[in-house]
Amino acid sequence: xxxxxxxxxxxxxxxxxxxxxxxxxxxxxxxxxxxxxxxxxxxxxxxxxxxxxxxxxxxxxxxxxxxxxxxxxxxxxxxxxxxxxxxxxxxxxxxxxxxxxxxxxxxxxxxxxxxxxxxxxxxxxxxxxxxxxxxxxxxxxxxxxxxxxxxxxxxxxxxxxxxxxxxxxxxxxxxxxxxxxxxxxxxxxxxxxxxxxxxxxxxxxxxxxxxxxxxxxxxxxxxxxxxxxxxxxxxxxxxxxxxxxxxxxxxxxxxxxxxxxxxxxxxxxxxxxxxxxxxxxxxxxx
Amino acid sequence: xxxxxxxxxxxxxxxxxxxxxxxxxxxxxxxxxxxxxxxxxxxxxxxxxxxxxxxxxxxxxxxxxxxxxxxxxxxxxxxxxxxxxxxxxxxxxxxxxxxxxxxxxxxxxxxxxxxxxxxxxxxxxxxxxxxxxxxxxxxxxxxxxxxxxxxxxxxxxxxxxxxxxxxxxxxxxxxxxxxxxxxxxxxxxxxxxxxxxxxxxxxxxxxxxxxxxxxxxxxxxxxxxxxxxxxxxxxxxxxxxxxxxxxxxxxxxxxxxxxxxxxxxxxxxxxxxxxxxxxxxxxxxxxxxxxxxxxxxxxxxxxxxxxxxxxxxxxxxxxxxxxxxxxxxxxxxxxxxxxxxxxxxxxxxxxxxxxxxxxxxxxxxxxxxxxxxxxxxxxxxxxxxxxxxxxxxxxxxxxxxxxxxxxxxxxxxxxxxxxxxxxxxxxxxxxxxxxxxxxxxxxxxxxxxxxxxxxxxxxxxxxxxxxxxxxxxxx
Numbered sequence: 001x002x003x004x005x006x007x008x009x010x011x012x013x014x015x016x017x018x019x020x021x022x023x024x025x026x027x028x029x030x031x032x033x034x035x036x037x038x039x040x041x042x043x044x045x046x047x048x049x050x051x052x053x054x055x056x057x058x059x060x061x062x063x064x065x066x067x068x069x070x071x072x073x074x075x076x077x078x079x080x081x082x083x084x085x086x087x088x089x090x091x092x093x094x095x096x097x098x099x100x101x102x103x104x105x106x107x108x109x110x111x112x113x114x115x116x117x118x119x120x121x122x123x124x125x126x127x128x129x130x131x132x133x134x135x136x137x138x139x140x141x142x143x144x145x146x147x148x149x150x151x152x153x154x155x156x157x158x159x160x161x162x163x164x165x166x167x168x169x170x171x172x173x174x175x176x177x178x179x180x181x182x183x184x185x186x187x188x189x190x191x192x193x194x195x196x197x198x199x200x201x202x203x204x205x206x207x208x209x210x211x212x213x214x215x216x217x218x219x220x221x222x223x224x225x226x227x228x229x230x231x232x233x234x235x236x237x238x239x240x241x242x243x244x245x246x247x248x249x250x251x252x253x254x255x256x257x258x259x260x261x262x263x264x265x266x267x268x269x270x271x272x273x274x275x276x277x278x279x280x281x282x283x284x285x286x
Numbered sequence: 287x288x289x290x291x292x293x294x295x296x297x298x299x300x301x302x303x304x305x306x307x308x309x310x311x312x313x314x315x316x317x318x319x320x321x322x323x324x325x326x327x328x329x330x331x332x333x334x335x336x337x338x339x340x341x342x343x344x345x346x347x348x349x350x351x352x353x354x355x356x357x358x359x360x361x362x363x364x365x366x367x368x369x370x371x372x373x374x375x376x377x378x379x380x381x382x383x384x385x386x387x388x389x390x391x392x393x394x395x396x397x398x399x400x401x402x403x404x405x406x407x408x409x410x411x412x413x414x415x416x417x418x419x420x421x422x423x424x425x426x427x428x429x430x431x432x433x434x435x436x437x438x439x440x441x442x443x444x445x446x447x448x449x450x451x452x453x454x455x456x457x458x459x460x461x462x463x464x465x466x467x468x469x470x471x472x473x474x475x476x477x478x479x480x481x482x483x484x485x486x487x488x489x490x491x492x493x494x495x496x497x498x499x500x501x502x503x504x505x506x507x508x509x510x511x512x513x514x515x516x517x518x519x520x521x522x523x524x525x526x527x528x529x530x531x532x533x534x535x536x537x538x539x540x541x542x543x544x545x546x547x548x549x550x551x552x553x554x555x556x557x558x559x560x561x562x563x564x565x566x567x568x569x570x571x572x573x574x575x576x577x578x579x580x581x582x583x584x585x586x587x588x589x590x591x592x593x594x595x596x597x598x599x600x601x602x603x604x605x606x607x608x609x610x611x612x613x614x615x616x617x618x619x620x621x622x623x624x625x626x627x628x629x630x631x632x633x634x635x636x637x638x639x640x641x642x643x644x645x646x647x648x649x650x651x652x653x654x655x656x657x658x659x660x661x662x663x664x665x666x667x668x669x670x671x672x673x674x675x676x677x678x679x680x681x682x683x684x685x686x687x688x689x690x691x692x693x694x695x696x697x698x699x700x701x702x703x704x705x706x707x708x709x710x711x712x713x714x715x716x717x718x719x720x721x722x723x724x725x726x727x728x729x730x731x732x733x734x735x736x737x738x739x740x741x742x743x744x745x746x747x748x749x750x751x752x753x754x755x756x757x758x759x760x761x
Binding site for chain 2: 155
């Protein structure tokens with residue numbers, strides 16, 4: 001097959017995307033592959049790409065929110081926000097990273113200890129299920145308890161439960177975004193990297209890990225809770241009962257440690273929302 | 287099932303000290319703080335462990351009995367109103383603090399533990415449990431989790447969700463589920479996000495690991511009086527745009543001031559239309575710098591006065607305006623109803639104009655409290671509930687206000703939850719497809735129709751349409 005073996009669908013509207021999912025039965029990789037290094041090779045032959053669902057729809061500085069389509073490059077969102085003196089604390093990862101991709105992956109970022117993650121910033125979204133159902137969750141205001149927080153649950157779902165099409169984010173003045181407490185590791189985009197979030201680790205354990213990390217060019221963030229270091233696939237760092245690990249270039253072992261009790265519930269959700277397992281198979285260890 | 291048989295069955299399971307029944311019990315538990323609707327249970331159980339909760343739920347499953355979890359019953363949307371003839375599962379004997387882990391800043395508590403008791407247990411270590419709903423001296427951890435409670439400090443510290451690290455609950459199939467880890471920040475999809483704010487529909491939470499937050503080393507609190515609402519809201523916008531994240535930013539309108547004057551003799555500058563309570567906290571030095579910025583912004587919005595607390599006593603005094611404002615309305619009328627809606631903060635001036643109009647048309651008094659940074663509005667009607675016409679007017683006025691919140695791009699509820707109160711109004715925010723996906727999720731994690739039935743999502747099968755009632759009298 002031409003084009004590297006992948007058939008790419010590039011719907012031009014949410015309705016077209018829904019129709020595409022509805023009318024096909026084959027598994028599909030959601031997204032443009034910008035984060036492929038973090039996920040196991042899904043071995044699917046079709047890709048559902050959202051670059052035509054791109055653009056900022058609303059910026060409301062007085063209300064501290066932005067509504068943006070999922071296919072929008074993160075860089076574009078940040079630059080539009082900056083024009084209004086606003087920002088979002090995640091710097092991105094790669095030039096191809098989209099807003100939908102960052103929300104779907106929810107990878108650690110350099111200000112995680114200080115500003116939280118995408119789960120804290122997503123206040124609403126629109127998404128499409130594998131059967132073509134288009135739905136919304138959340139709202140466009142920063143505080144709402146109307147209905148279940150499906151949008152917060154979908155953050156980090158890696159394209160396996162629904163296809164994100166539009167996201168509403170709470171944003172903040174650029175002035176309030178702290179300087180990154182840690183620097184990116186040199187060459188980290190291409191080299192294997194392990195990130196460990198160690199909130200809740202005893203101080204002595206943190207010291208041990210910090211020493212281990214320092215030997216590999218790592219650093220500890222200001223909140224004292226995140227250690228970044230570089231390691232090769234398969235190399236084991238000190239492990240604690242309370243950490244989670246996201247490994248790039250490490251295929252099957254990525255996200256293999258779900259928090260206690262999560263797997264059965266996520267399987268139930270997967271069964272309800274994508275019963276035929278069509279969406280980005282392999283991205284989550286379920 | 288007959289009441290006697292039911293009571294005997296439950297007593298056999300968890301002992302007589304854990305079971306209550308009879309007409310006065312049914313009456314005492316027939317509603318929570320949403321008193322517009324009432325529904326009598328057959329029995330109330332007070333289990334003292336997760337295993338007892340599990341036994342009760344399995345009993346209810348065997349006998350097809352609906353059941354409703356209940357904490358302190360301070361909920362304002364009917365979330366703890368029992369199903370008619372069902373069982374109330376009270377958490378009032380689940381009051382143990384199970385583990386305190388100061389090094390890792392976490393604490394494990396049973397779901398019946400009162401919110402402030404968590405803070406009290408760790409205060410000596412300079413830590414606290416950050417979520418501070420107004421009910422916090424009474425409301426329970428389980429209730430705070432079910433409603434994803436907020437409070438004045440939500441602006442800086444978040445609602446309840448970011449402070450929950452793990453949960454233990456009994457699901458609707460009678461299985462005990464332990465969720466979460468000691469660390470937060472798992473990047474993948476988080477099913478706890480559905481249970482927190484799940485309004486007691488997905489099972490009964492019996493225990494939770496909570497995050498403990500350091501008590502800020504320095505606090506600055508100030509009260510600013512403004513000549514117009516617009517000046518006050520512009521000051522709020524200015525404060526947020528400057529990158530200041532106050533710990534609290536609360537606005538009260540002149541009608542609250544009237545109540546405070548009547549009740550406590552508190553006075554404010556002539557011509558005050560709105561008061562703004564601002565609190566900044568953090569490392570020593572930082573709050574004072576932030577407050578200086580806040581003061582400059584307030585002055586640029588023509589504030590009539592700006593009073594900064596010089597010590598803890600004065601700080602408590604300034605907070606009186608916020609904490610006692612609603613109670614003070616008792617001086618103005620026999621009854622109050624506090625509503626809860628959210629609007630984009632930029633829409634506050636036009637929203638308040640509408641609220642005053644609605645109250646005038648309804649012929650009832652109104653005072654407004656506003657979590658200004660979040661856009662969360664609490665219009666409080668004061669009226670005489672002995673007059674059924676006033677009651678009806680207040681209920682309809684509340685609905686008009688909530689509808690307008692949605693029209694302005696907001697939400698039907700910022701804190702109190704949907705429960706029964708806002709169930710039909712949820713359709714203003716969500717399409718049938720949206721609600722269908724919510725139900726799909728609900729049925730995946732919590733199959734069955736017995737756990738706190740007929741709440742939150744409208745038009746569920748087999749649910750009798752909610753009727754508006756006041757103390758049992760329908761109209």
